[in-house]
Amino acid sequence: MVKFKASFQEQDANAQNVGIKIETEVVGFFCFTEAMPKGKEEIVIRLNGIAMLYGMLRGILTTVVGS
Helix, strand or coil, X not given: XXXXXXXXXXECCCCCEEEEEEEEEXXXXXXXXXXXXXXXHHHHHHHHHHHHHXXXXXXXXXXXXXX
């Protein structure tokens, strides 16, 4: 399960046009089967979880900004 939150802003406080400011938050929840050796879950999350969430974030931002 993944929770994604983003906010996009194209103007500064003075209503001046500026580059797009993007703030995002991605939270991932992962489940493991019985086949996963106990104690290895944290290592798998650190190696694979970050890559999966970062890849998903890049894909979403590319789609939104490219549109």
